[in-house]
């Protein structure tokens with residue numbers, strides 16, 4: 264198969280041309296997350312001829328993914344395949360000339376730097392803010408451009424981030440939203456059209472950047488609601504960078520703090536869980552998000568959730584005590600299940 268043929272329509276598109284195609288062929292891109300956004304982003308990049316693609320995800324393909332995660336099918340669910348493995352197999356069938364690396368792993372402060380430091384561009388295809396803040400720190404530390412993207416319900420947004428040149432996630436959002444306070448696809452649902460559109464915009468931004476058509480000062484935050492036809496473009500001013508802990512001070516709080524620390528409280532059959540980043544807990548929202556997974560009581564100081572054989576006490580700053588175990592791993596999973604990561 265001649266590659267000239269394969270990419271002929273893309274090469275005819277003037278802003279890319281033969282020169283741009285060469286740059287695409289030499290580009291190394293990491294897609295973090297192989298869900299709805301990652302499925303589409305990875306497929307479009309591989310079809311466009313990006314030279315090296317790393318796709319990272321720790322989850323397995325489930326039936327509820329198939330409604331929107333277009334790289335997977337029922338056979339992947341039956342075979343209990345990790346998403347990264349199933350995705351890589353499909354991507355290699357789509358374009359065998361691309362070096363596709365699949366990684367089944369959790370992206371966290373301990374692992375993220377290995378996955379981003381040898382690529383030219385990072386695409387966020389995640390479903391949670393905590394990992395995005397970790398990526399924000401890691402990409403700033405290694406000056407790797409990355410493209411933030413998210414979609415929930417019928418709404419989504421895309422924001423390219425060029426460390427040192429355009430505002431980062433912390434410039435825009437400040438600090439991590441309290442667990443349970445931001446909508447997720449688990450609570451609000453999500454429809455396939457928005458994840459496909461958002462991932463497509465993300466890849467268009469990626470192609471611009473790779474082919475030398477990107478300019479940091481022209482970057483925008485794009486938001487789109489496919490149900491109501493609302494579309495917004497927000498110019499990214501650099502004012503917030505002057506006071507941002509990442510951009511101005513070079514502080515990487517989310518990278519340096521481990522995701523969750525644990526301390527076994529000897530003789531009390533309990534473990535204390537300490538999140539890497541303290542947040543101001545909204546107990547009313549957390550109580551709603553716990554739903555039927557436990558019996559919840561709370562006041563202004565703490566929230567107590569009984570989920571036999573465990574009892575979890577959460578404090579305002581996100582710390583918690585898990586009673587009913589002395590095993591840090593068990594305590595961590597009880598905490599993650601009830602409070603979030």
Ligand SMILES: [Zn+2]
Pocket residue numbers: 430431432433434435503504507508509510511
């Ligand atoms: Zn910043």
